[in-house]
Amino acid sequence: MMKNLFLSIPSLLLLLFSNFYVSIAGPTFEKSDLINFTKQACIQPGIPINPTVNPVGQNSATFFWFPGNPEGSAVINYFWVIGTSQNVTFGNGVVQGYTSSTWMATNDLSPNTTYYLRVYAISSCNNVPTLYSTSPPFTTSGPSCIQPAAPVNVIGTGLGQNSASLDWSSGNPSGSPTVTYYWVVGTSSNVIYGYGVAQGTTASNWVGTNALSPNTTYYLRVYAISSCNNVPTLYSTSPPFTTSGPSCIQPAAPVNVIGTGLGQNSASLDWSAGSPSGSPAITYYWVVGTSSTVTYGYGVAQGTTASNWVGTNALSPNTTYYLRVYAISSCNNVPTLYSTATFYYFRPSCIQPAAPVNVIGTGLGQNSASLDWSAGSPSGSPAITYYWVVGTSSTVTYGYGVAQGTTASNWVGTNALSPNTTYYLRVYAISSCNNVPTLYSTSPPFTTSGPSCIQPAAPVNVIGTGLGQNSASLDWSSGSPSGSPAITYYWVVGTSSTVTFGYGVAQGTTASNWVGTNALSPNTTYYLRVYAISSCNNVPTLYSTSPPFTTSGPSCIQPAAPVNVIGTGLGQNSASLDWSAGSPSGSPAITYYWVVGTSSNVTYGYGVAQGTTASNWVGTNALSPNTTYYLRVYAISSCNNVPTLYSTSPPFTTSGPSCIQPAAPVNVIGTGLGQNSASLDWSAGSPSGSPAITYYWVVGTSSNVTFGYGVAQGTTASNWVGTNALSPNTTYYLRVYAISSCNNVPTLYSTSPPFTTSGPSCIQPAAPVNVIGTGLGQNSASLDWSSGNPAGSPTIIYYWVVGTSSTVTFGYGVDQGTTTSNWVGTNALSPNTTYYLRVYAISSCNNVPTLYSTSPPFTTSGPSCIQPAAPVNVIGTGLGQNSASLDWSSGSPSGSPAIIYYWVVGTSSTVTFGYGVDQVLRQVIG
Secondary structure, X not given: OOOXXXXXXXXXXXXXXXXXXXXXXXXXXXXXEEEEOOOOOOOOOOOOEEEEEEEEOOOEEEXXXXXXXXXXXXXXXXXXXXXXXXXXOXXXXXXXEEEOOOEEEEXXXXXXXEEEEEEEEEEOOOOOEOOOEEOOOEEOOOOOOEOOOOOEEEEEEEOOOOOEEXXXXXXXXXXXXXXXXXXXXXOOOOOOOOOOOEEEEEOOOEEEEOOOOOOOEEEEEEEEEEOOOOOEOOOEEOOOEEOOOOOOEOOOOOEEEEEEEXXXXXXEEEXXXXXXXXXXXXXXXXXXXXXXXOOOOOOOEEEEEOOOEEEEOOOOOOOOEEEEEEEEEOOOOOEOOOEEEEEOOOOOOOEOOOOOEEEEEEEOOOOOEEEEEEOOOOOOEOOEEEEEEEEOOOOOOOOOOOEEEEEOOOEEEEOOOOOOOEEEEEEEEEEOOOXXXXXXXXOOXXXXXXXXXXXXXXXXXXXXXXXXXXXEEEEEEOOOOOOEOOEXXXXXXXXXXXXXXXXXXXXXXXXXOEEEEOOOOOOOEEXXXXXXXXXXXXXEOOXXXXXXXXXXXXXXXXXXXXXXXXXXEOOOOOXXXXXXXXXXXXXXXXXXXXXXXXXXXXXXXXXXXXXEXXXXXXXXXXXXXXXXEEEEEEEEEOOOOOEOOOEEOOOEEOOOOOOEOOOOOEEEEEEEOOOOOEEEEEEOOOOOOEOOEEEEEEEEOOOOOOOOOOOEEEEEOOOEEEEOOOOOOOEEEEEEEEEEOOOOOEOOOEEOOOEEOOOOOOEOOOOOEEEEEEEOOOOOEEEXXXXXXXXXXXXXXXXXXXXXXXXXXOOOOOEEEEEOOOEEEEOOOOOOOEEEEEEEEEEOOOOOEOOOEEOOOEEOOOOOOEOXXXXXXXXXXXXXXXXXXXEEEOOOOOOEOOEEEEEEEOOOOOOOOOOOOEEEEEEEOO
8 A cells, every 4th residue: 555655845835736756665566656646726815804013112013914714725925014104015114024824023113103014915826915904004102202393594694705604593393302404505495405506414503515606696495304203394495695706707709710730630729719708717618520510529529728729639631620619707607609610631542442352261271271362453552451251151241250350461371260161251451541341252162171070879778776875886888879089978867867967966977988976865766867979069969868776775664744733822922732643653753843823724934933842742932912823733754854744733822801992083173273283182982992092193184184194193192182293374184093002903083174274375476567678789688577466475486588489488498597586687698689588476375386478579689691692603623533623603792791601512413412422511701
């Protein structure tokens, strides 16, 4: 009769889904049987029920839940996570883990912080998770916390070109236990921390900074955060303050821009300062490129200088370049427009080579060849480089061959080839004067020499012979043919007849027909597999496989599952755990693995208490009060390490105090006491609950606001709290629920009628009127407007933008900014250009913008402009095989101030610039 076969838990799960061959040896027979293991039914667990948390001090909590309905099978793991959001997911919490029990504890939490516990379940039989189940919010204890009011008397005082004194006073209340001030300085009255030109944190009411720019208007903004709740106050903003600085003259664009080629690679680059030249310090940004619109950073050469000349030697021969220059003053960092010049280079005549001819590859041995060719006609000038490549394809290209390189001669040799292989040589030529490649020229095929190669047949007579508990002799014979010139045998031993090299319990290579191994396990059936490879082609034969062979091992009696498994609760935290050995008890040494959990399917490693013992009893004091548990035990023999099935006790329960669930709070009232504070009151429901009740309160602008998402919230054991974290003139709701410490199950929320804080009146401004832009020169304008009716309160900020469109919006103009006055000036405009000024207003009390108001168009001044007529007398005269004289006269009028002629030569009478066989942009000054 065949006995039950037990394996370790991972192997058991694998067997449940598979068919296996199992070899069984006994005193009177040896037989291989196909044992069919039938998949057990899989029950998907329901979502865990009533996740409940009991905070225990500033950093720790115990928590539990109940299995879903159905509980599921075969082994249920619960994945739990604790975080500050009720949507926290596993892997993103402040603490998390998994267990097969329904109880855990942690001491990794932060004081005075509200958390949520979330749990989902997965069955080992299908690994499909349930949805999350989420606990009510719970809060750890912590020191008393007073929320600071926003800072007051915020003042920034410029102390020079780069520094300022930044001062403020604490609000009322100042807050506790430790208040940190976050300050930021920026050019906008709405600048926020992290985006300023200077910022930092301090516990005092003053800082200094020296990170500012000269002659610039700034705002200081400050908010406060208490260390006890990390809730920021609103920002408080200073009046604008300005650093000192020298007067600033914006430079005009450079003039007289000239590039002069000095050779094949160098040039002199010259220009003059525009008028005005600008102050206090002018930097010229220059760039040289092959395009008349090349910009700084994208040229073939570029740099900065304070002088009116630089030289460069980074250019290429016979290439047309453009020099472009603009100027920036250190006082405002506003660039001028580019000024552009054209210059040329000349180099010797260039003869394009023809493709190489007489291309021959000659194999000289197993690895080497002589590679020869002749120059085409013409051979080309001034310097010719040949690019050669050898490959097994007649279309191989340079960079993808087995050998390749460049040379100025008509021959190279290579020794990078393989024996007995056919190759092609391909060559093309490039002249240094234009870098244009010829077509490839390809040799006839040529072949390297090599030894003859006989592919071996698969090995035969493959036999593995067990020599003891750990060793075996592994033998085989060469197939027919045996192969040449050198044969390597790859052998592998494994427990499967399809094991492959690299995945066995023992493996290696050899040139002989035998190896031995001592890396095997006792009393185990193995297979030997062998294949052969010849060194001449590296092609493996098929595997040859031995009959199964078995190592020897000691006698082993598998224990039966334990019986009489009983757990007995001895108090609120302890129990006596007892069982008896099954029949047979097993040999030679039996270890019992025991686990206690709240599920009758709890497994070792996932219980609230567990361990191993050689006896039939243990005690534990790691249990929770008033909780039902199960004891589960299995046995393992040291001779085969195969576990029995679990044996499970009837449920047993620890003792614990009685628990009264509170009703939802009643008489919930919020009363506004000023612009930022309110009194929050409620009464206990009936019954009030026991033994200790905690109230969770939250204030928000919605009647559905939940704890963790309010503008103010907290926990208390009393029926009243106060808050000063509210905003002026705002309607709020107070919501409260209660939790008893004995079961941590929350009541429903109770919600107050709406209540409103007081606040100053807010007058929305009308759109600005009388919007006028007045050009003051080529680059500047005066921008003026008047307040609308009403002007608005308490503080109005005007957003202005200048652009070439009457619908330009803030952020997309050629210049823009904010101001509290009715005028600004700009010097960022272009000459002889029509612009529009657009302005809208925002009140600090509601941050709602008005519509834009738009000025009539206004125009900056600039030199007069005469449109040129089309050129006349356009004549092209051929001067030889490759050259021509191209002539034309100015039309009437010739135009001003500077005329650029675009010319193009092509084979069509409709050829356009950019598509000709030659073209250039030539500027005529004057």
